[in-house]
Amino acid sequence: MTDKSRKKAPTFEQAMEELELIVEELESGDLTLDKSLERYERGVKAVRRCREILDEAEKKLKVLLKDERGEFREEEFEEEESQ
Secondary structure (H helix, E strand, O other), X not given: OOHHHHOOOOOHHHHXXXXXXXXXXXXXXXXXXXXXXXXXXXXXXXXXXXXHHHHHHXXXXXXXXXXXXXOEEEEEOOOOOOO
């Protein structure tokens, strides 16, 4: 196994922190084109990791609903389709 494959995937917070740092670096305008492209690629990876974590969290969400008798029941969260 290589060192990269053993590295643990970043948490949502870590990925967001990296993304914020990358945005600051890109907005500074102090990077060369090559460094900017490198940061951009790292940013894309961080965004994908955040999306992956959010997608997994959404699958776990349950909605607590009150029925006609005033009792609560759980239902799986279903995203409403936008029109």
